[in-house]
Amino acid sequence: MKPIPSAPSPLPSEPVVPSDLKVKLAEQRLQVTWDDGSQCVYDLAVLRRHCPCATCRTEREQRSESPAEQRSGSPMSLTILKTDPRNLRATGATLVGRYAIQFEWSDGHNTGIFDFRFLRSLPSLPAEQSAS
Numbered sequence: 001m002k003p004i005p006s007a008p009s010p011l012p013s014e015p016v017v018p019s020d021l022k023v024k025l026a027e028q029r030l031q032v033t034w035d036d037g038s039q040c041v042y043d044l045a046v047l048r049r050h051c052p053c054a055t056c057r058t059e060r061e062q063r064s065e066s067p068a069e070q071r072s073g074s075p076m077s078l079t080i081l082k083t084d085p086r087n088l089r090a091t092g093a094t095l096v097g098r099y100a101i102q103f104e105w106s107d108g109h110n111t112g113i114f115d116f117r118f119l120r121s122l123p124s125l126p127a128e129q130s131a132s
């Protein structure tokens, strides 16, 4: 008894594809129009804070662990934030194939590749209106 081959079902996960990407370096904003017509505006400083590269992930993990370690000993704590988002600016961006966008930062960092699925999961700003 052979099962009757059915027509191939559509992929369960819909592809996340932007139809238009605008990087506004002056405002440090990324405006994305998705394939379904919805629009998202991202603060580039937020994207940098969520940079998915191994270096930044390790740095974030170490930062979140350090307060507990410092509790033993003196109550004094010194935190040095190497990447101050206020001084850090994106200086450029390139598309990586058809699936991601990669930013270049003023501190020379450029290894973070933002997959569009990942990008869509990040917090976005309310869509900009004509009023400023």
Ligand SMILES: [Zn+2]
Pocket (backbone or CB within 6 Å): 051, 052, 053, 054, 055, 056, 057, 109, 111, 112
């Ligand atoms: Zn990074």
